[in-house]
Amino acid sequence: MAKKDIEDVTTISETDLARLTKEASQEATPSAAKIMWREFVADKPALISLFILVAFILFVIIASLFIDVPKMMETNIMGYYAKPFTSQYWLGADAGGRSIAKELIVGSRNSICIAIGLTVISSTFGICWGLISGYFGGMVDLGMQRVYDFMMIIPMLMTIIVIVTVVPHYNAITLTLILSIFYWMGTSRLIRSRTLSESQKDYVAASKTSGTGNFKIIFREIMPNISSLIIVDTTLSFAENIGVETGLSFLGFGLPMGTPSLGTLIANANDPENITGYWWTWLPAAVEIIILCLAISYIGQVMRRTTNAAQRRGKDKK
Amino acid sequence: MVGESGSGKSTTAKAIIGLEKATSGTVTYKGKDVIQAENRRKLHYNHDVQMIFQDSLSSLNPRKRIEDIIAEPLRNFEHLSKDAEKLRVLQLLDIVGLDPDALYKYPHQFSGGQRQRIGVARAVATHPRLIIADEPVSALDLSVQAQVLNFMKKIQRDFGISYLFISHDLGVVRHMCKNIAIMNRGRIVEMGSREDIYDHPMHIYTKRLLAAIPETNVTHRKEHRQRRLEIEKIYQEQHQRYYDKDGMAFPLTQVSATHAVALPPDEAQQYRQNKRNEGVTI
Numbered sequence: 074m075a076k077k078d079i080e081d082v083t084t085i086s087e088t089d090l091a092r093l094t095k096e097a098s099q100e101a102t103p104s105a106a107k108i109m110w111r112e113f114v115a116d117k118p119a120l121i122s123l124f125i126l127v128a129f130i131l132f133v134i135i136a137s138l139f140i141d142v143p144k145m146m147e148t149n150i151m152g153y154y155a156k157p158f159t160s161q162y163w164l165g166a167d168a169g170g171r172s173i174a175k176e177l178i179v180g181s182r183n184s185i186c187i188a189i190g191l192t193v194i195s196s197t198f199g200i201c202w203g204l205i206s207g208y209f210g211g212m213v214d215l216g217m218q219r220v221y222d223f224m225m226i227i228p229m230l231m232t233i234i235v236i237v238t239v240v241p242h243y244n245a246i247t248l249t250l251i252l253s254i255f256y257w258m259g260t261s262r263l264i265r266s267r268t269l270s271e272s273q274k275d276y277v278a279a280s281k282t283s284g285t286g287n288f289k290i291i292f293r294e295i296m297p298n299i300s301s302l303i304i305v306d307t308t309l310s311f312a313e314n315i316g317v318e319t320g321l322s323f324l325g326f327g328l329p330m331g332t333p334s335l336g337t338l339i340a341n342a343n344d345p346e347n348i349t350g351y352w353w354t355w356l357p358a359a360v361e362i363i364i365l366c367l368a369i370s371y372i373g374q375v376m377r378r379t380t381n382a383a384q385r386r387g388k389d390k391k
Numbered sequence: 392m393v394g395e396s397g398s399g400k401s402t403t404a405k406a407i408i409g410l411e412k413a414t415s416g417t418v419t420y421k422g423k424d425v426i427q428a429e430n431r432r433k434l435h436y437n438h439d440v441q442m443i444f445q446d447s448l449s450s451l452n453p454r455k456r457i458e459d460i461i462a463e464p465l466r467n468f469e470h471l472s473k474d475a476e477k478l479r480v481l482q483l484l485d486i487v488g489l490d491p492d493a494l495y496k497y498p499h500q501f502s503g504g505q506r507q508r509i510g511v512a513r514a515v516a517t518h519p520r521l522i523i524a525d526e527p528v529s530a531l532d533l534s535v536q537a538q539v540l541n542f543m544k545k546i547q548r549d550f551g552i553s554y555l556f557i558s559h560d561l562g563v564v565r566h567m568c569k570n571i572a573i574m575n576r577g578r579i580v581e582m583g584s585r586e587d588i589y590d591h592p593m594h595i596y597t598k599r600l601l602a603a604i605p606e607t608n609v610t611h612r613k614e615h616r617q618r619r620l621e622i623e624k625i626y627q628e629q630h631q632r633y634y635d636k637d638g639m640a641f642p643l644t645q646v647s648a649t650h651a652v653a654l655p656p657d658e659a660q661q662y663r664q665n666k667r668n669e670g671v672t673i
Contacts, residue, residue, distance in 0.1 A: 093491040096491055097494035099492070276452040279444060283441075284438065294454075297452075297455075298454050300454075
């Protein structure tokens with residue numbers, strides 16, 4: 074068999090490499106980061122949301138470094154329900170004379186950090202679980218889905234409350250881990266269903282015939298193709314996860330006493346006296362949660378549009 | 392390999408390349424059964440056997456640049472340096488007639504014919520010995536079909552690659568293939584060289600398939616119609632004879648050195664008899 078090599082048939086040689094690469098990169102499609110930035114510029118509410126969210130997170134993290142938490146949480150009888158907008162108490166004080174403004178800063182940091190941690194851990198796990206289960210199918214899928222079913226039938230909130238009361242010294246980190254155990258299932262089901270349809274497509278078959286390994290196919294071929302779903306799901310679950318910790322703390326099973334969070338601040342509204350007379354004890358935290366969740370969902374929309382070329386609004390500048 | 396849709400052509404191809412598990416039987420390559428995934432890995436089977444898919448859009452990962460798509464088999468099998476790999480990709484693009492600025496584009500920015508050529512370039516990248524082409528042009532319009540087919544022929548000439556060309560278009564098959572197998576209802580019913588199949592079809596299904604090729608000559612329209620109707624009539628009368636009671640084709644009988652047909656048992660018996668007689672006279 075007279076086999077010729079690929080080199081013999083073409084006229085392209087090493088000398089052309091640099092020139093052709095340059096030509097090609099001029100025609101290249103813009104990178105994902107550039108496209109995302111254009112989308113933010115095209116969508117003003119999202120740009121404002123992004124600015125608010127980033128500035129707010131940076132502010133609470135940096136500002137809480139300068140706050141002495143144990144001292145802040147001390148009861149101060151002189152500040153009993155102090156009115157807001159005074160030089161000592163910007164946002165007033167609660168029944169213990171603690172500054173609401175400071176509590177809000179430290180509490181936001183705690184709540185947001187827990188939400189970020191929870192989202193990262195549970196989404197990563199859920200995505201991996203769904204991808205592997207959906208890609209391999211068969212017995213692997215069967216086994217993994219039974220684990221999923223088992224986790225689903227556990228009454229989540231009750232179990233979390235029990236674990237929280239049983240675990241000895243628990244803090245923000247253990248709480249995040251405990252919550253993570255119970256919040257990956259939704260993501261995994263969603264990802265699995267998309268992976269099932271995605272892994273039937275020809276490009277996966279083409280990768281297999283090209284000799285690419287299974288895990289490389291899963292994470293380098295399939296995962297980028299469901300990235301829009303992953304991004305939307307992660308942003309939404311971030312907004313949701315702020316609510317998870319807040320809700321638990323509101324019920325009194327979240328962070329331990331002496332650690333402020335958005336939930337404990339909103340829990341002030343449990344007291345009818347606070348609701349009617351002392352609005353400053355609970356309203357700022359409630360407004361903050363609404364603003365945060367709105368901002369996150371705006372940002373999520375932009376990210377979804379970035380990953381879907383048909384929905385883009387940003388101008389295609391060369 | 393030719394056959395109507397649902398006759399098992401693609402399944403056969405996928406079983407050969409290892410995308411689908413064969414329920415029984417073996418595929419032997421270099422003396423090893425490559426149905427087992429382990430043997431495939433050991434032999435670097437997919438270095439030597441590649442595939443071109445029917446749907447050019449879904450066979451290229453929409454999230455990857457053309458460079459990464461074509462370089463994928465190279466990265467798995469050849470481990471070239473970055474520059475050598477890029478050079479090889481550019482050369483491959485040149486072979487299939489695409490400009491070098493395709494390098495950093497995404498599949499959706501190309502037309503169907505260009506995408507299918509990218510698929511061809513990927514299949515050729517590792518210099519395989521066999522390329523399985525599963526209806527590579529049936530999704531393209533006629534002028535583009537010819538273009539892609541000619542690139543495939545040119546590549547075959549230049550590199551000495553074998554194709555397993557799967558199609559339901561007999562015209563394309565006549566243009567591309569030396570040996571042809573006809574599949575029907577999950578079995579091969581007739582197998583032979585191009586001349587055997589087109590000039591001396593023996594199985595009733597092959598005859599019917601060939602009669603279905605459209606003729607463009609208007610002056611003979613009546614006769615063609617007449618002939619088609621005739622064959623259809625024969626088919627309706629005789630097709631019972633060519634399939635067993637479960638509706639399956641019979642095993643293949645060798646009728647000449649290159650030609651094998653799934654004849655009904657009585658005719659097959661006759662052929663075997665003839666052969667024996669010939670043996671006696673010699």
